[in-house]
Amino acid sequence: MLRIFLIVGLCLIPLVGAAGPVKLTSSDGQVVLEGQLLSQDGEFFRVETVAGPVTLDAGRLRCSGAGCPDPAKLVARARVGGAPDMIHRLIPALLEVFADLNGLEYIRRFTDDTTVAWELREADTDRMVAIIDGTVAGSEVVEQQLASRDIDLGATKVPANGPVRQDVIALDALVPSVATENPRAMLTFAQLEGLLSGRLSNWSRLGGEDLSVELHLPKGWDDAVQRLNPDRRLAKATFHESPADLSDAVAANPAAIGLVPYSAIGNTVPLVISGACGLAAPATRDTIRAKDYPITKALYLQRVGARQPKIVRDFIAFARSAEAQPIIRAAGYVDQAIGRIGFERQGDRIANAVLAAGNDTEAMAAVQNMIATLLEGERLTLTFRFQDGSSDLVSAPDVQRLADAIDGGEFDGHEVLFVGFSDGIGPEAGNVRLSERRARAVRRAVAARVQRTDIPLRATGFGEVMPMACDDTPWGRQVNRRVEVWLRKL
Amino acid sequence: MKFLASLDKRRWTTAVVTLILAFLSGFLMQTVLTEPASIVAVPGSEDVPKPLPTSPQAAPLPILHQPPRYPDRVQEQWSTRVADCEPRLTVSAAPAATLRVDLTASCSPNQTATLRQGPITVGVKTDAYGRWQARIPAFEQDAEVEVAIGERLLRHSMNVPEADQFRHVMLQWNGPQVFRINAYEFGAKDQQNGHVWSGAPKAPERALRGGGFLTRLGDETGSGAEIYSVPVGAMPSSGVIRLTVDAEITETSCDQTVEATAYQSGPLGRLSPSEVLLKMPGCERIGEHLRLQNLFPDMRLALH
Numbered sequence A: 001m002l003r004i005f006l007i008v009g010l011c012l013i014p015l016v017g018a019a020g021p022v023k024l025t026s027s028d029g030q031v032v033l034e035g036q037l038l039s040q041d042g043e044f045f046r047v048e049t050v051a052g053p054v055t056l057d058a059g060r061l062r063c064s065g066a067g068c069p070d071p072a073k074l075v076a077r078a079r080v081g082g083a084p085d086m087i088h089r090l091i092p093a094l095l096e097v098f099a100d101l102n103g104l105e106y107i108r109r110f111t112d113d114t115t116v117a118w119e120l121r122e123a124d125t126d127r128m129v130a131i132i133d134g135t136v137a138g139s140e141v142v143e144q145q146l147a148s149r150d151i152d153l154g155a156t157k158v159p160a161n162g163p164v165r166q167d168v169i170a171l172d173a174l175v176p177s178v179a180t181e182n183p184r185a186m187l188t189f190a191q192l193e194g195l196l197s198g199r200l201s202n203w204s205r206l207g208g209e210d211l212s213v214e215l216h217l218p219k220g221w222d223d224a225v226q227r228l229n230p231d232r233r234l235a236k237a238t239f240h241e242s243p244a245d246l247s248d249a250v251a252a253n254p255a256a257i258g259l260v261p262y263s264a265i266g267n268t269v270p271l272v273i274s275g276a277c278g279l280a281a282p283a284t285r286d287t288i289r290a291k292d293y294p295i296t297k298a299l300y301l302q303r304v305g306a307r308q309p310k311i312v313r314d315f316i317a318f319a320r321s322a323e324a325q326p327i328i329r330a331a332g333y334v335d336q337a338i339g340r341i342g343f344e345r346q347g348d349r350i351a352n353a354v355l356a357a358g359n360d361t362e363a364m365a366a367v368q369n370m371i372a373t374l375l376e377g378e379r380l381t382l383t384f385r386f387q388d389g390s391s392d393l394v395s396a397p398d399v400q401r402l403a404d405a406i407d408g409g410e411f412d413g414h415e416v417l418f419v420g421f422s423d424g425i426g427p428e429a430g431n432v433r434l435s436e437r438r439a440r441a442v443r444r445a446v447a448a449r450v451q452r453t454d455i456p457l458r459a460t461g462f463g464e465v466m467p468m469a470c471d472d473t474p475w476g477r478q479v480n481r482r483v484e485v486w487l488r489k490l
Numbered sequence B: 001m002k003f004l005a006s007l008d009k010r011r012w013t014t015a016v017v018t019l020i021l022a023f024l025s026g027f028l029m030q031t032v033l034t035e036p037a038s039i040v041a042v043p044g045s046e047d048v049p050k051p052l053p054t055s056p057q058a059a060p061l062p063i064l065h066q067p068p069r070y071p072d073r074v075q076e077q078w079s080t081r082v083a084d085c086e087p088r089l090t091v092s093a094a095p096a097a098t099l100r101v102d103l104t105a106s107c108s109p110n111q112t113a114t115l116r117q118g119p120i121t122v123g124v125k126t127d128a129y130g131r132w133q134a135r136i137p138a139f140e141q142d143a144e145v146e147v148a149i150g151e152r153l154l155r156h157s158m159n160v161p162e163a164d165q166f167r168h169v170m171l172q173w174n175g176p177q178v179f180r181i182n183a184y185e186f187g188a189k190d191q192q193n194g195h196v197w198s199g200a201p202k203a204p205e206r207a208l209r210g211g212g213f214l215t216r217l218g219d220e221t222g223s224g225a226e227i228y229s230v231p232v233g234a235m236p237s238s239g240v241i242r243l244t245v246d247a248e249i250t251e252t253s254c255d256q257t258v259e260a261t262a263y264q265s266g267p268l269g270r271l272s273p274s275e276v277l278l279k280m281p282g283c284e285r286i287g288e289h290l291r292l293q294n295l296f297p298d299m300r301l302a303l304h
Helices: A084-101 A139-147 A189-197 A222-228 A243-252 A285-289 A312-318 A322-332 A343-357 A361-374 A396-407 A428-449 A474-478 B001-009 B008-033 B072-081 B163-164 B204-209
Strands: A021-026 A032-040 A044-049 A052-058 A059-065 A074-082 A104-113 A115-122 A130-135 A153-156 A164-178 A184-188 A214-218 A239-240 A256-261 A272-274 A296-302 A340-342 A378-385 A414-421 A458-460 A480-490 B090-092 B098-104 B112-117 B120-125 B133-138 B142-149 B153-160 B166-174 B178-187 B211-220 B225-232 B240-249 B258-263 B270-280 B289-291 B298-299
Touching: A021 A044, A032 A052, A032 B270, A044 B008, A074 A084, A074 A312, A084 A104, A084 A115, A084 A130, A084 A312, A084 A322, A115 A256, A130 A312, A130 B112, A139 A153, A139 A296, A153 A378, A153 B090, A153 B258, A164 A222, A164 A243, A164 A322, A184 A189, A189 A222, A189 A272, A189 B289, A214 A243, A222 A256, A222 A474, A243 B211, A243 B240, A272 B072, A285 A378, A296 A312, A312 A322, A343 A361, A361 A414, A378 A396, A396 A428, A396 B072, A396 B090, A414 A428, A428 A458, A428 A474, A474 B120, B090 B142, B098 B112, B098 B142, B112 B133, B120 B133, B120 B166, B120 B211, B133 B178, B133 B211, B166 B178, B166 B270, B178 B225, B204 B211
Parallel strands: A074 A130, A074 A153, A104 B270, A184 A272, A214 A239, A214 A256, A414 A458
Antiparallel strands: A021 A032, A021 A059, A032 A044, A044 A052, A104 A115, A115 A130, A153 A296, A164 A256, A164 A296, A340 A378, A378 A480, A414 A480, B090 B098, B098 B133, B112 B120, B112 B142, B142 B153, B166 B225, B166 B258, B178 B240, B211 B225, B240 B289, B240 B298, B258 B270
């Protein structure tokens, strides 16, 4: 008779300090179960019985006995710790829309700059459904508090180590920026490296005014800064905890250059980085999503185990959904919606490919072959990138996202073409083979996740014919080693 | 957006000049075409608007784009001649999506009335002649102004087409004024021209140049509100406006928990509320203030 109610293996957080004897009776009176209540999260009862712990659907049971939780106190509680902009900008925006979609009233309670709470109530009955506490904390503190269960959810920009489940909910990038009074619009990679290392300590060395360069850097982006300045020696710099302060310091000072997060560009002017070969990498929503702009960072929601209340799990699922992407974008971050870039917007890249081919007839034939293949297509803003010489896939979440989009019907009427490219290091024939191998590896990984069989998945490789960045820097080469995803009408 | 701007300054300049001209022509149209509003008084809680008796005294005041002046002599004659004690509410549209609100309640001098519009609910005080007037931002295109004075509820609707071209943040409280909004527009520092606050609230007409303005309502002791409004539609400026709130440590606020409600543009396209419960420092710090950086997120305005 206990057929419908038994759910095995669920582990739920005790949301109410519940303990004591309870008697649970099904609405038709046919099932009666007695035991010690272990937990109740508004969705499930977990009861210790003579036969061991049992989890039951709370919606179909009546509870009697001293251990029964007070229904008025059945409120999901969760604690979130994280970066100030995520706690005060991103999460509230997402929560407010999440509440609206679930028919809940949203209210934010602000205590001070580091402490907030969000309350979600049923709109019609005013019954409190959830209280979520938010605290501003650094990434190390978040990691500790997740491990010690002092918070249920971490919101940071640093990937976690250890047994932490993490979901990427947004992207950010580090962009060299100057004040509006600074006339510069572009920097070569070598110039940027010179400014960061102190080799170029005066703007006059770059044809500007006689002003000492003042360097402003964000805290917590060390690895990204290092990728822009591989020789590791940094000039004297002012480090800023808050991205907004960093941005303001740069905006106020014509002599300043800062590496400013894209989400905090504020009143500064972002510079375009160009390579010695002339290829430029502006930081835009599309180039960051496609990781064509290489100095990016992910924003994570992190949790330990499966101990979150249902509403927290639902919220994480919402934050990753297509519906959440416009909110993430409006909050100033780069979202992960899969966008499309038409062939006509690839002009610079094609021009570069043609110029690079020069008088080499074989190379020109390869370029023509590539153009013929892609001419009618659209490039997705989802790109897979690889370590030097390897065809090991790096991004499993991206594979899943693409598979979900295919199964969700986003690309109906199209074939999906995986197009491999390589850097220009090594012999051409080898590069073509390597790019094909990478494209096939991505195709296989995606095909393994796709349920539908009516969308053709094809793979091809063109080697080094269409570089996106110059091969003279490690990050330039990494940008070039890629598998692009294209759609072609069937 | 920014690097584009620096690459193509001439085109932006043209765009900016065009926008300013467009805005100015709108301003002129409004100045010429704005009609004085009709007066509507709603007795009690009844929703049916009832036109007022059209005695010469009750004729609507012509609305100029300066605060109407009431020479004392004229005012005395006027207030002694109004015998019916009927309070009147006059609302008219003014530039920068604002409403000019005039309350005349000659039988209720020095009395507190409650003003409501959009999220605003604030006590305001009539003067010795029973008058109160203010210019307030319209929160909606179909703005509804409500004033409760004594037993009377006065209501007036006004269509403000350009209301959706503005974004607002608002802070509202009961009790003495503790909070002050500071808006630092596009990189402005303290006391600079782009620092808008109650010490430099700026005129709504500043919106023509893409700047914001601050509206203060209420009196020092009852309830109060501060509203910062900035145009986002026809924007000659782009960039970030930083918003902070100062909480003054005063004799009445020190060592207390002070409360307020904050409103800001939310992701659902409507105002999103925050309840503020702020523990103030001890009374040894009277004269200082707490600065809240994160109550309001920055406003990011982009050229469209």
